[in-house]
Amino acid sequence: MHFSNTQKPLLSVQHLTTSFYTRNGIVRAVQDVSFNLKEGEILGIVGESGSGKSVTCYSLLGLLPQPPAKIESGRALLGDVDLLKASRKQLRSIRGKRISMVFQDPMTSLNPFLKVGTQLAEALQEHASIRTREAHKRAIEALEEVGIQDAAKRVEDYPHQFSGGMRQRVMIAMALITRPEVLIADEPTTALDVTVQAQILDILQKRRAELGTSIIFITHDLGVVSGFCDRVHVMYAGKTLESAPTRKLFEQSKHPYTQALQSSIPALHDKETALYTIPGSPPDLSNPPRGCPFAPRCEHAIPACSSDETPMELKPIGEEHFSACIRYQQGDLS
Amino acid sequence: MGALIDNTANEALTLESGTSLWKDAWYHFTRNRLALLGGCIFLVVFLFSFAGPWLSPYSYNDQDLSLVSQPPSKAHWMGTDNLGRDLCTRIMYGGRVSIGVGFAATAVSLLIGVLYGTVSGYAGGKTDALMMRIVDILYALPFTIFVILLMVIFGRNIVLLFLAIGAVEWLTMARIVRGQVLSLKKLEFIEAAVALGLSRNRIILRHLIPNVLGPVIVYATLTVPSAMLLEAVLSFLGLGVQPPMSSWGLLIKDGSEMMEVYPWLLIFPAFFFSVTLFALNFLGDGLRDALDPQSAQD
Numbered sequence: 001m002h003f004s005n006t007q008k009p010l011l012s013v014q015h016l017t018t019s020f021y022t023r024n025g026i027v028r029a030v031q032d033v034s035f036n037l038k039e040g041e042i043l044g045i046v047g048e049s050g051s052g053k054s055v056t057c058y059s060l061l062g063l064l065p066q067p068p069a070k071i072e073s074g075r076a077l078l079g080d081v082d083l084l085k086a087s088r089k090q091l092r093s094i095r096g097k098r099i100s101m102v103f104q105d106p107m108t109s110l111n112p113f114l115k116v117g118t119q120l121a122e123a124l125q126e127h128a129s130i131r132t133r134e135a136h137k138r139a140i141e142a143l144e145e146v147g148i149q150d151a152a153k154r155v156e157d158y159p160h161q162f163s164g165g166m167r168q169r170v171m172i173a174m175a176l177i178t179r180p181e182v183l184i185a186d187e188p189t190t191a192l193d194v195t196v197q198a199q200i201l202d203i204l205q206k207r208r209a210e211l212g213t214s215i216i217f218i219t220h221d222l223g224v225v226s227g228f229c230d231r232v233h234v235m236y237a238g239k240t241l242e243s244a245p246t247r248k249l250f251e252q253s254k255h256p257y258t259q260a261l262q263s264s265i266p267a268l269h270d271k272e273t274a275l276y277t278i279p280g281s282p283p284d285l286s287n288p289p290r291g292c293p294f295a296p297r298c299e300h301a302i303p304a305c306s307s308d309e310t311p312m313e314l315k316p317i318g319e320e321h322f323s324a325c326i327r328y329q330q331g332d333l334s
Numbered sequence: 335m336g337a338l339i340d341n342t343a344n345e346a347l348t349l350e351s352g353t354s355l356w357k358d359a360w361y362h363f364t365r366n367r368l369a370l371l372g373g374c375i376f377l378v379v380f381l382f383s384f385a386g387p388w389l390s391p392y393s394y395n396d397q398d399l400s401l402v403s404q405p406p407s408k409a410h411w412m413g414t415d416n417l418g419r420d421l422c423t424r425i426m427y428g429g430r431v432s433i434g435v436g437f438a439a440t441a442v443s444l445l446i447g448v449l450y451g452t453v454s455g456y457a458g459g460k461t462d463a464l465m466m467r468i469v470d471i472l473y474a475l476p477f478t479i480f481v482i483l484l485m486v487i488f489g490r491n492i493v494l495l496f497l498a499i500g501a502v503e504w505l506t507m508a509r510i511v512r513g514q515v516l517s518l519k520k521l522e523f524i525e526a527a528v529a530l531g532l533s534r535n536r537i538i539l540r541h542l543i544p545n546v547l548g549p550v551i552v553y554a555t556l557t558v559p560s561a562m563l564l565e566a567v568l569s570f571l572g573l574g575v576q577p578p579m580s581s582w583g584l585l586i587k588d589g590s591e592m593m594e595v596y597p598w599l600l601i602f603p604a605f606f607f608s609v610t611l612f613a614l615n616f617l618g619d620g621l622r623d624a625l626d627p628q629s630a631q632d
Binding site: 061063065092093094095096097100101103104105108109110111112113114122123126127171174175 | 458521522523525526527528529530531532533536540541544545547
């Protein structure tokens with residue numbers, strides 16, 4: 001893409017492992033996940049429910065309740081700060097200021113008792129000594145920036161007076177009002193209908209272009225990723241299976257799981273034949289299978305895939321392209 | 335295309351008249367006849383008790399020994415007691431104490447209960463467990479013994495009475511609030527507030543407490559009558575308000591001792607007391623229906 005390879009990443013996550021200690025055993029939700037986020041880049045993290053994509057991001061911001069969650073190892077460098085080792089106070093000054101978050105369900109992400117303008121201003125006031133009137137002005141601007149008409153009047157409204165799409169715009173405005181370097185969007189379009197989805201993606205694109213914000217975009221929808229993200233990271237059962245620039249991932253994927261996902265997208269599919277589905281279901285993470293977690297469902301699996309002798313590891317397989325499939329790594333498949 | 339959708343959406347929103355949660359609650363409340371009636375009756379009793387004594391020609395301890403234990407008459411609307419005091423005036427003064435105790439104790443229980451419950455629920459884990467066990471222990475203490483102990487240590491004092499009742503009522507309040515906070519804590523807007531980097535105090539004061547206010551207000555309106563009842567019980571036992579001051583509980587107790595001969599001494603205070611309790615309960619029920627969208631009838 002148009003970002004050079006040598007550029008120092010803005011956020012570098014290395015070998016992040018997060019587990020949940022539950023009564024039924026240890027659930028390894030995220031295992032050895034690494035990725036870099038460059039300035040102005042949109043990184044898509046794709047995976048099914050329970051693949052660990054949200055937990056990855058929640059770990060970064062220290063939003064997981066500990067216990068039961070525990071970050072076992074890894075580093076997450078934002079500049080010089082390791083987010084995983086930062087003190088509570090340090091994290092609080094980073095949350096909402098340098099890294100913001102947009103949540104999945106806009107209907108429940110706003111406090112029903114506070115005016116929208118108040119909530120927008122709150123984020124600003126927490127992180128900067130700013131006068132109330134100034135904060136109010138900035139709140140109106142922030143609403144205008146996400147395409148809400150009549151913003152000066154709408155800041156006086158309560159959340160329930162906004163539609164779902166409008167609320168998600170408010171959430172985006174709220175997340176961006178402090179001009180963070182990184183925006184984590186946790187399935188921000190999942191709860192919205194398709195037309196509104198497109199508008200929200202539009203706004204995110206526009207804001208990225210204007211502010212140069214890097215975006216981590218979590219989704220289970222490969223279709224959304226294709227037109228929106230610069231780079232895609234495919235997760236399954238807490239592990240990264242493939243990571244590549246979006247075009248490469250769609251045109252020449254090097255992992256059977258990604259390929260299977262692509263064949264399951266209804267829109268890309270021939271209407272005459274039955275829609276492809278991946279057989280089986282994701283593994284139980286409190287008792288993960290050996291080797292590659294996808295092997296039991298994979299049509300290209302060989303005995304070596306499920307053995308301990310060949311540990312699954314993300315390896316470069318092309319320029320900017322990483323795959324964890326040993327058969328691709330060994331050149332059996334191409 | 336996008337702009338078109340925006341316009342229609344905005345139009346639809348401006349057409350729908352903006353209503354805040356409170357306005358909505360008020361709308362539902364005013365449609366509830368029983369609750370409105372309860373509110374009106376309570377207002378009347380309240381005015382009777384607090385403004386009445388200014389208009390009454392008697393004071394609460396003016397004795398007229400030539401008119402002892404008189405039935406209701408023109409001069410004494412509700413008769414006189416065995417010391418020749420005007421019962422109507424004594425009911426007014428008693429109402430001041432009873433209603434005052436009800437509200438003061440509720441205020442105390444609100445203050446302690448809401449803060450305690452919110453902190454406990456929000457902190458979670460071991461802090462929560464410890465705080466709730468303390469509540470359990472206090473719950474297990476027999477209330478009357480607790481009050482008697484307080485009275486013995488600090489002497490009889492009306493302020494102490496307020497505090498003692500409040501100190502008992504806050505336990506339930508704390509449990510209710512904690513339960514609410516536990517379920518609120520999982521909602522996304524609290525998570526969003528954390529993700530915005532808001533401080534713990536700010537989240538508790540601005541995001542949690544306003545959202546528990548609905549059930550808290552409802553429970554508070556039900557706490558008022560129960561505190562009044564407690565005061566009556568204590569006065570009945572001789573632990574509450576001391577003569578010549580009066581409270582409804584005390585008047586009922588005095589009346590019950592002579593109810594065979596001078597029934598009005600029991601009937602009038604008991605009437606005022608039960609009417610007030612009914613009114614407050616209807617009011618509380620109405621508020622609950624109005625503030626809780628899940629129990630809305632339509």
